[in-house]
Amino acid sequence: xxxxxxxxxxxxxxxxxxxxxxxxxxxxxxxxxxxxxxxxxxxxxxxxxxxxxxxxxxxxxxxxxxxxxxxxxxxxxxxxxxxxxxxxxxxxxx
Amino acid sequence: xxxxxxxxxxxxxxxxxxxxxxxxxxxxxxxxxxxxxxxxxxxxxxxxxxxxxxxxxxxxxxxxxxxxxxxxxxxxxxxxxxxxxxxxxxxxxxxxxxxxxxxxxxxxxxxxxxxxxxxxxxxxxxxxxxxxxxxxxxxxxxxxxxxxxxxxxxxxxxxxxxxxxxxxxxxxxxxxxxxxxxxxxxxxxxxxxxxxxxxxxxxxxxxxxxxxxxxxxxxxxxxxxxxxxxxxxxxxxxxxxxxxxxxxxxxx
Numbered sequence: 489x490x491x492x493x494x495x496x497x498x499x500x501x502x503x504x505x506x507x508x509x510x511x512x513x514x515x516x517x518x519x520x521x522x523x524x525x526x527x528x529x530x531x532x533x534x535x536x537x538x539x540x541x542x543x544x545x546x547x548x549x550x551x552x553x554x555x556x557x558x559x560x561x562x563x564x565x566x567x568x569x570x571x572x573x574x575x576x577x578x579x580x581x582x
Numbered sequence: 583x584x585x586x587x588x589x590x591x592x593x594x595x596x597x598x599x600x601x602x603x604x605x606x607x608x609x610x611x612x613x614x615x616x617x618x619x620x621x622x623x624x625x626x627x628x629x630x631x632x633x634x635x636x637x638x639x640x641x642x643x644x645x646x647x648x649x650x651x652x653x654x655x656x657x658x659x660x661x662x663x664x665x666x667x668x669x670x671x672x673x674x675x676x677x678x679x680x681x682x683x684x685x686x687x688x689x690x691x692x693x694x695x696x697x698x699x700x701x702x703x704x705x706x707x708x709x710x711x712x713x714x715x716x717x718x719x720x721x722x723x724x725x726x727x728x729x730x731x732x733x734x735x736x737x738x739x740x741x742x743x744x745x746x747x748x749x750x751x752x753x754x755x756x757x758x759x760x761x762x763x764x765x766x767x768x769x770x771x772x773x774x775x776x777x778x779x780x781x782x783x784x785x786x787x788x789x790x791x792x793x794x795x796x797x798x799x800x801x802x803x804x805x806x807x808x809x810x811x812x813x814x815x816x817x818x819x820x821x822x823x824x825x826x827x828x829x830x831x832x833x834x
Binding site for chain 1: 616617618621622625721722725726729
């Protein structure tokens with residue numbers, strides 16, 4: 489079945505103004521059926537305003553073996569987090 | 583025939599179509615060929631049973647004998663069910679199930695489109711909600727029929743077999759009798775004969791893409807509207823009515 493119905497990744501935008509979020513995956517023969525499967529599987533409880541599907545094979549990803557050079561260098565650069573500012577009380581919750 | 587009696591009979595026919603077809607679809611739950619369809623078919627079943635509930639509840643109101651939707655749906659005998667024979671046909675395989683759903687959905691979409699301006703306001707309201715749901719059933723089943731009909735050797739063989747078995751049951755959707763005639767003249771429902779060319783066109787469009795020939799030489803089968811059902815109906819009702827018969831008045 490996997491050859492005839494490849495895997496598609498499903499992205500759903502819960503509300504207008506928010507970004508699409510990865511919801512899961514479905515099997516489907518083509519893009520039309522993939523969208524219908526995504527609708528049937530992931531929007532049964534009113535979760536979505538908009539649905540995207542992308543063939544999993546079309547997604548380009550990091551090779552986990554490269555994580556030392558790709559991800560590790562950011563680990564000790566805490567100054568990149570905006571945590572060194574004093575926020576005036578008047579600003580309130582940010 | 584009195585107006586309320588006609589309306590009641592029409593509501594029961596429609597409600598029974600939806601309940602029985604919804605029940606058939608629900609039989610796939612946990613048995614579908616893939617997870618995606620295992621959710622899709624119960625989704626459609628829930629649409630149909632939701633529509634059946636509105637129709638039964640309204641029928642109970644019109645009848646005015648104190649029967650609620652459960653009493654009508656679960657506590658009648660077989661000849662009192664007035665659904666089309668088409669909707670009680672067994673699931674057989676996925677091709678049969680998609681085709682049966684498609685035949686019915688294409689008819690109901692045309693029916694609801696007209697019923698939205700029914701002289702009966704409640705029925706018009708039910709039509710408005712049902713139309714959106716049924717449009718998806720057509721889309722989903724239609725796409726499957728195209729892919730199965732024009733798919734592999736096996737899928738095409740199964741799709742054709744389903745057409746041969748189920749097509750003779752489609753004529754009953756367009757049948758006229760005293761009840762239909764009275765309901766049409768009271769403008770409660772559209773004339774089914776007027777819907778026929780639109781139904782044929784809707785089915786033909788999908789069949790063409792699916793490389794399926796529309797049968798024109800067959801012996802039409804009917805009887806459900808008169809309460810004469812096939813052998814499978816008794817088994818369906820045994821399943822459907824079990825809970826209310828065993829535990830009368832049980833609720834969730």
